Amino acid sequence: MAPHALLIPLPAQGHVNPMMQLAWKLVSNEFFVTFLNSDSNHNRILTANTPNSFFDNIRMISVPVEIPPIDTLKGIENGIEALAKDMGPSVIDRVIQEINAREEENKVTCIIADVWMCFGLQPVATLHKLPLAAFHTSPVSLFAMRYFSAHLVSLGILHSDGIAKEEKRMKYLPCMPALHSGDLPWLWAGEYMFRKGIRMGEEIKDIKWVLFNSFSEIEAPVVETLAGLSEKQLEELALGVEATRRSFLWVVRSDLMKGSKAILPAGFLERVRDRGCLVSWVPQLEVLSHPSIACFVTHCGWNSVQESITMGVPLLCWPHFSDQFLNRTYVVDVWKLGLSFNANSQGIIEQGEFVKSVEILLESEQGLEIREEAKKLKIIARDAVKDGGSSSNNFNLFVTAMKRQPNE
Structure with missing residues (x-):
């Protein structure tokens, strides 16, 4: 039985295309792939691609996603929140259950999701006993900037909204070239995306595999830094x-x-x-x-x-x-x-x-x-934590409250 990968791209062209390239690579390595997309992107892919042998082992499925216009900062926030609802963990859980119920001999064996689709996904993978890998379609350097952004705030280099405290060119990370404060990658999308990037970094720390659409030689110092103990x-x-x-x-x-x-x-x-x-x-x-x-x-x-x-x-x-x-x-x-x-x-x-x-x-x-x-x-x-201690007293208050009947 071939391994069966469920691929979940962020439904945006710059993210869907690299994920599809990954799907083809997996198929060439004897995987069966289920490619989950939004309805609109799903139809666009089917229209644009002439059927070939690769698609024999790629099942294209979709879910309805209502993404509002993202031509404003508030629109970006609304779009991300819409994705969290329409393609979030509960939807992924249902999709996996439906696939596994329908195909007893070809159940999903792993999940590969865009980093922006990984929020809350690890518990779903754990529930179904599946390995989860994150896929980052941008440079490793961008991921590193987001991953260490909380560190930059703690060092006093950035304000809590992601704006640099000094307007100048500097090395924000030792493993990267100098960057002007006006070129920080999250500024275009405002504080919401900066904080979302911090949360993304926190989510990723529990995921064993992170795949990058790059290669080690051109970003070696950053790759070594992210590897932890270089x-x-x-x-x-x-x-x-x-x-x-x-x-x-x-x-x-x-x-x-x-x-x-x-x-x-x-x-x-x-x-x-x-x-x-x-x-x-x-x-x-x-x-x-x-x-x-x-x-x-x-x-x-x-x-x-x-x-x-x-x-x-x-x-x-x-x-x-x-x-x-x-x-x-x-x-x-x-x-x-x-x-x-x-x-x-x-x-x-x-x-x-x-x-x-x-x-x-x-x-x-x-x-x-x-x-x-x-x-x-x-x-x-x-x-x-001893009897009469602050933690003991507070816990006892909680236990007593939880034991009360609803009508008390």
């Missing part, structure tokens, strides 16, 4: 961990683990094998509760921050996107529970910076003050 950054981190001469537990995502061993510094694993361990997953709360844990190098996700606070473990903060920069600000500047790393001009945290931060946290007077604050907040956090 080879250079991974090398610097490994050498920094080694140079601390301290015992460590390093958690590397399973999808990066296979490649990571090939790009770690030569002989690294052998040199640290008596004091270090690399794994793909740990029960984080149990690890943080162990008395031998002196500090936690973290991306500052909120769950990680709260678990560290609860266990009294100071943090070394390495945020990447979304709320992580805000969380880092509270950890470092407000609660005084940790330190930040300072990246170089290429956005790399060098091994020396890593070693310096570890030594400050674990050996200096400043580090002692941070560790003492961590102990204090640990007590406060645990008291909050």
